[in-house]
Amino acid sequence: MITRRDVLTASAGIVLAVADRVAPVLAQPLAKTVHVLTGFTPGLQDALARLVTGQMSDYAEIIVVETRPGAGGRIAVEAVKNADADGSVMLLAPLGFMMFFPHVYRSLRYQPSDFTPVSTVASTPTLLMVGPKVPADVKTLADFVAWCRANPKLATFGTPGAGTTLHFLGTTLGRSAGFDFLHVPYQGGGAIQDLVKGVIAAAVMPIGSALGLVQSGDLRALATTGPRRSPFVPAVPTMREAGYPALEDLTWFAFFVPAKTPAPIVEKLNASIQAAVRTDEVRSGMAKLAFEPDVIAMGDFARLIASESDRWKAIVQATGFVPTD
Known part of the structure; x- marks a missing residue:
């Protein structure tokens, strides 16, 4: 390939x-x-x-x-x-x-x-982010996977729509990590708004969609899908680094x-x-x-x-x- x-x-x-x-x-x-x-x-x-x-x-x-x-x-x-x-x-x-x-x-x-x-x-690359619905001590993707397994009814993620690459990246993460990651489709920027409000647990979005909110600390970025760390969030590991190489994507x-x-x-x-x-x-x-x-x-x-x-x-x-x- x-x-x-x-x-x-x-x-x-x-x-x-x-x-x-x-x-x-x-x-x-x-x-x-x-x-x-x-x-x-x-x-x-x-x-x-x-x-x-x-x-x-x-x-x-x-x-x-x-x-x-x-x-x-x-x-x-x-x-x-x-x-x-x-x-x-x-x-x-x-x-x-x-x-x-x-x-x-x-x-x-x-x-x-x-x-x-x-x-x-x-x-x-795509960014996996969590908001205030997820406890503050969840700081890594491994922490988040463990939290989702322990709280299956709260394990939700938003994207700009069903049938998008973002939708399937989130779904594939859930399948790969062994938990049911419920997709909530939105139009436009609705997913980010509900993530900040604590309506959904996570969002899978392009970095530019919420970079300011990540930099301000309103949202927590857990992983990016790029082949290397993004210069815009250099402290955030890639999916490959976090143990999910199949989720590498640009x-x-x-x-x-x-x-x-x-x-x-x-x-x-x-x-x-x-x-x-x-x-x-x-x-x-x-x-x-x-x-x-x-x-x-x-x-x-x-x-x-x-x-x-x-x-x-x-x-x-x-x-x-x-x-x-």
Whole structure:
């Protein structure tokens, strides 16, 4: 299975080669307004889109970021699938939209083959947090697992929705640790609000969703899912360090265009995105959002989607989850 480490190692030389090859194509921006769609209400994702596209004037003179929330992000994905394949409409989305959704929705009206993956831009691990419902002496993941086993009726965790990668990470933790971890789905930031209020015991969320509350001590972070400790919470161990290597996972955010977009346009867009991510403005802006710059070359990106899709298919099936409409 191709891993994140394999991808980043292989990509280093390829990125420079692609940039050199398409440099002549980048001479002039597209003579049109370009639209970038995201699938959620305003928040971290559209902020990331605005940050990156703000440094892409070599690709287009005007780039408009639009939020198209609904159906777990699928409305935006379907809109891009049906858009003109001329580089004027793009999707910025978590990689899970392509590698994960096909395994949780029966009536998905798109397939990964309907899109051309252009470039990843950032990644973030997931954070397991607990709130005041959990006693203050629970300080580690091992402590929390023991508490959940002793208090099965209180062992609840919230996420932004059922059928998400966050949902399955929490469920897999419970299965791996031998306790019933009850999932409570929310919309938007409701899980964090109820976690702070003590309504639920834990939440599984991207780091940026609650970093301030963790830093202030209102919430306690027990583990992250990254392959290494996050620079934003360096004192928090990884799931692998805590004894759960199967829960290692990153959420990548990436740009996609409709499948039939001509290769020269895709290459121009790829080079523009990667150049934007290398700027100090984008890197400092990502740090404020608790994202890490993470660029993967096009060929490795496509292989990563296929590999991660197989991994998540096995995880979903192991939980007994029944695909929904």
